[in-house]
Amino acid sequence: MKAIVYDRPRHFELAELPVPEPGQGxxxxxxxxxxxCGTDAHLHEGEFGPTYPLTPGHEVSGVIAAVGAGVSTPAVGDRVVFDNTASCGRCPECRRGRPAFCHHIxxxxxxxxxxxxxxxxxxxxRCFVVSDLDPEVAVFAEPVACVVHGLDVLAMQPGDRVLLFGAGPTGLVLAQLLRASGAGDVTVAAPTQAKLDLAAARGADHVVLIERSDPWSSGDRLRAVAGDGFDVVIDATGSVGVLDQTISLLRVGGTMLVYGMAAENARWSIPPYEVFRRELVIKGSFAQQFAxxxxxxxxxxxxVDTSGMITHRFDLEHYADALAAVADSSCIKAVIVPTSATAATGTTEERGDS
Incomplete structure (x- = not known):
């Protein structure tokens, strides 16, 4: 079979490997x-704890081709998604109900x-049968699960006014689930108008176009929406330039959720006096758990409506182009379609019939 294999950061090849055989269970x-997704871009740089040799890809929609001993479900032919993590169940974090932080994950x-x-x-x-869902909908199961966990961590109050930075796939899912979870008002800020238009169509109450190179320039427009500040500010970009303005946009007692993944060596300047004086709360959301x-x-x-969110499709041979697409403002969601007969090598419009 063909697979992308890294032997070190930034160095991968399209390798020919034996098709693995399923064992017990x-x-x-x-x-x-x-x-x-953005995590794959970080892994490409050697961040997020990769182990080599590595075949990345943690958002998977597929079909059961074979089962090992002792498996009664799912069955051959079932379409599935799966939780890409397995925890030991015995370490201190597992025993506290935090399997994403398992010492042996x-x-x-x-x-x-x-x-x-x-x-x-x-x-x-770890599989979930999704034969009723189109594979291009089911592939969102893992990122949506991460958003569900993020909302668990946030513990938003009904009626909260929310500001969300970012209108990529995660931002669009967040905007929809924030509304469905009782947010009183959702504002989405991002540097790409087409993505903001999609956020508005998905239920955002306000959208604000910001400058990618100067997020601070949008501060007055954002404050005009919220008046005395937002109850919740969420960063889904991982940009330090965005993070630097979040604290000033919170109202007294507000909550900041760091959802986007910044570079490991990035540093964010947080004014401790403001956190103290206004009783602010800062939370992080790492990865899905029980979601x-x-x-x-x-x-x-x-x-969660995913229609129109997959904009770029690539086969394995064009994996480098898929990585580049993640950083392209015209791309909302890029996917790999491994079977060459049904894969495209570019945007939705360039996709051949499957």
Missing amino acids: EVLVKVLVAGV LAQGVNAPGGFAEYVLTDAD FDRSLAALRGGR
Whole structure:
């Protein structure tokens, strides 16, 4: 089978590997669609704890090609998504109900083989059958699960006024679930008008175009929306330039949620006196925990509408182009379609019929 394989940061090849055979309790998944996200860009740079050799890809929608001993469900032919993480269940963090921080975590696409390949092995008990969902909808299960966990961490109050920086795939999912979770008012700020238009169509109450090179220039327009400040400010960009203005936009007692992934060596200047004087709260959201079932419920029930969000499709041979697309403002969501007969090498408009 073909697979993307890294042997060190920034160095990968399209390798030919044996198709793995499922063992006890395992299933072999033929990858139909695999999402490319900002985490993959960080992994490309050697951040986020990669283990080599590495096949990345943690957002996977596929079909069961074979099952190992002891597996009764899912069955061959079922379309599935799977939780890419497996925790030990015994370490201190697992015993406190925080499996994403397991001391021995296995994370497919990070320290174990992931989905930028034609086939991937995973545990049967981490699979969710999604034969009722289009594979290009099901591939959003993992990122939506991460958003669900982020909202768990946020613990937003009904009626809160929310400012969200970022209108990429995560921002668009956040905007929809914030509204569905009881936000009184949602403002989305981003530097790309087409993405803001999509956010507005998905239910954002206000959209504000900001300058990518100078986020501070939008401060007055954002304050005009909120008056005395926002109850919640969420950064889904990972940009320090954006983070630097978030504290000033919070109202007394407000909450800042750091959702976007910044570079590991990035530093954010937080005014401690403001946190103290105005009793501000700063939270972080790392990765999904106990959220796949709710993610799929949101996708099935239409609370999250992914139509129009996949803008770029690539085959494995064009993986480098897929990485580049993630940083392109014209791209909302890029995916890998490993089977060359159904894959495209560019935007939605360039995609061939499958």
